[in-house]
Amino acid sequence: MTQREFNHLLRSLKGLSPDQLDRLRLELEAELNHDQAMASKESVFDLLNRAGLIGCIKGVARTPTDLSTNPMHMEGFGRD
Numbered sequence: 001m002t003q004r005e006f007n008h009l010l011r012s013l014k015g016l017s018p019d020q021l022d023r024l025r026l027e028l029e030a031e032l033n034h035d036q037a038m039a040s041k042e043s044v045f046d047l048l049n050r051a052g053l054i055g056c057i058k059g060v061a062r063t064p065t066d067l068s069t070n071p072m073h074m075e076g077f078g079r080d
Helices: 003-013 018-040 044-050
Strands: none
């Protein structure tokens, strides 16, 4: 959203009645609570993966494409 669009939105809010502002506040709070609930269900792995921080470093010489192909990297995998 541009600053101009944001300013237009703020000016538009001034034209709402107190009841309309209260309904808007309740809707925004519900939307925010829903977004926060959904975000809390996302694992750290999912967050890092979405950010592109999971996996091998691309473009660096001698980096494997899949660490699971090397038995040394899989040693102890799945144990507590």
